[in-house]
Amino acid sequence: MYDVLLQQFMSGARGPGESLNIGALSRELDVSQTPLREALARLEHTGLVEREALRGYRVAPMMTRIEVEQLEQARLLLEPKLAEQAAHRRTDEFLAALRATVDEFHQSAELADVETDGFNLYWRSDDRFHTLIAAQAGNRFLEMAYGALGGQIQRFRLFSKFGRTGARHAAPEHEAIFDAIADGDGAAAAEAMRAHVVGATVRLLGN
Template identity: 55%
Template structure:
């Protein structure tokens, strides 16, 4: 594995596993010593993490783990997703190919294997599969302009997922919803695909806000 990939995977797991909490400064020198790597692959890994929204760069101080989204920001982000994703699902149903259907089924099966495990590796695998499901549908919709506009939300999607941090991935529940969307797309039912995608995004928002509330209540209790 290339050194930058090794550093990227290690940092990603540390962030999503809670070893590096929001606000934690990511000193390149310290990370180099900790991982036994030179500064160059560490810098490359941090630069790759920045677009995910999980870390952010301060021009004066370097990189830090980004703060979690607030409940209001979660609502706003999901409202923005609702502008795109039902339309993408409808268009994908009209443009579905066997290769595309096989690809999105792979993502569903991957999420089902992840189950409801709460370890960092399970979280990472679940998020990768979830993101690929939605990305594949956005490409299959066939409109490069709306797809590029949707990609602008990408830097916030990982932060959204990390905000649901009550120790669950919700992978099985989300995978069940993905299967329903897949079935509608596979039979070319654009109207149902759009409705199911809208419901899925709204359910994801509710799940994350519920997790936020659980964590906030637990924190207050302590």
């Protein structure tokens, strides 16, 4: 049910702010309410679903401009440092896994704005790319801080909107981050990550 609902969010079948009545969903999807409740609880943790007292669940609303800008500020404090430290702690296994996400992202770049499967690949490869870097940095407190932002970053990705992800622009940015990390150049990795976060925000806001 988690994947079913997530796919509906990605495709736009359920839009920002839409009510998610468990009884209605149970009848529509022909499933019991227990797996739906479990799926909605997981989605709430990602930030893609909100729960309101006495009103139930709803799809999270579109991010406001202020929220997008504040998320950018938080990411700029955190992610360049994670990239820098990951570069210093790189291993062959880590680089192979990171390379795979970059290759997947390249595959999604031409399709993310024209088909749902491409958007799905874009979403998952982007999440995996950033999560791998956070884990490789070797500082569990920084990784926890990134995890705390993770739900809002997922929300940022989703509401960058199918049809205007900017994946073609982001793909070479991922490549630049990977190259710097693979070279063990922490300063270059930090700068490449900074440019990527700023670029993603500019693309979303349409500046």
